[in-house]
Amino acid sequence: MSPENWTQVTGFVLLGFPSSHxxxxxxxxxxxxIYVVTATGNLLIIGLSWMDRRLHTQxxxxxxxxxxxxxLLVSVVVPKMLVIILTGDHSISYASCMIQSxxxxxLGTTDFFLLAVMSMDRFLAICRPLHYETLMSGHVCSQLVLASWLAGFLCILCPTILMASLPFCGPNDIDHFFCDSWPLLRLSCGDTRLLELVAFVLSTSVLLGSLALISVSYACILATVLRAPTASERKKALSTCASHLTVVVIVYGSSSFLYIRMSEAQSMQFNKGASVLSCIITPLLNPFIFSLRNEKVKQALRDALSGLRPMDVGDDEGHK
Structure with a gap:
């Protein structure tokens, strides 16, 4: 179809839902x-780490x-899915689809950078304990988080501009449960080769670059831990990394199939499953992974549920 005959679609239809009532x-x-549990769990971690002084650490x-x-990640995808199932209206406007994508x-790209920053934090805490407080001051931590968001924004900016400039002249049916970029590319009637190349290079760079940083950090951590004189010290050091490493395995394991497409013949059903793991299951597991084996978090939760605070306990002991 020649460019002068293009008719820009005003919306899309999400087909990635079962037909059976x-x-x-x-x-x-x-x-x-899942959404209620995910929101509650992550809000609990945010609230506890904000209010409890014992959790005011890097x-x-x-x-x-x-x-x-x-x-935020689960809120971008799941509420729209719930509305679609509840109302039966599978349509999504062009602007909403682009914003969701x-x-x-x-958020997914920022997640990679933040996980890499967390691995650096564990590296400094275990391998450079005497300089840790200086190297990881509150100001530095804030800058690293801000840098993670900024890096994510810059990495996604160019592909987003290219995506928004593509013409979509029909059909407008997306075989997915949200506006993933790859199903959208298949619907475009324009030339998508530049966008595909840019997306591949950026996604590969982000995924492998952050994974390389995490791998180097944990290699140094392992080397330091193996030199620890006692088994209890080795176990204590490794326990502080176990939760983070678990999340890294889940996130990178699922995202490797989402961010790098080696073949267009990959099964769409397989991609949907990987998407569910990446944007729904991982946020759900995050609070459990970081809290179930963490005594400080569990104690802070017990104190919050019982209405006690560390200050109250200290005051009671001082009056005895």
Whole structure:
């Protein structure tokens, strides 16, 4: 079709949902339950790490920001899915689709950078303990988080501009449950080669670059831990990294199939499954991974539920 005959579509239709009413009902209940648990869990981590002085450390500062990011990520995708299932209206406007796609990849990319920053924090805490407080001051931590968001914004800016400039002249059916960029590219009637190249280079650079930084950090951590004189010291050092490493494995394991497309023949169903793991399951697991084995978080939660604060306990002991 020649450019003069293009007719820009004004909206898209998301087809990635079951047709059976029973399956839709079960999916709605499952998604609603997951969203409530995810929001509650991540908000709890944010609130506890903000209010409890015992959690005013660098590690929990980064964890608070990670929980905030995961909460935003799941909120970009799941509420729209719930509305579609509830109303039966699968349509999404062109502007909303572009915004959802941009936010999804912005948050996902920022997630990579933040996880890399957290690995650096663990490296300095274990390998450079005497200089840790100086190297990871509150000001430095804030700058690193801000840099993660800025890097994510800059990495996604160019592909977003190229995507927004593409013509879409129909059909407008997206075989997915949200506006993922790759199904959108297939619907464009313009030349997508430049965008595909830019997206591939940037996604590969972000994924492999951040993963390389994490790998180097943990290689140094492992070398330091193995030199520890006692088994208890080795176990204590490794326990502080276990939660972060678990999240890294889940995020990078799922995202490797989303951010790098080696072949267009990949199964769309497989991509949908990887997307669910990346933007729904990971935010759900995040609070449990970082809190179930963490005694400080569990104690802070117990104190919050019982109405006690560390200051209250200290005052009571001082009056005895």
């Amino acid at each position: 029973t399956l839709k009902f079960l999916l709605f209940l499952g998604l609603l339950g 590690m929990y500062f980064f964890l608070r920001n990670l929980s905030f990011l995961e909460l 941009y936010l999804y990849f912005l």
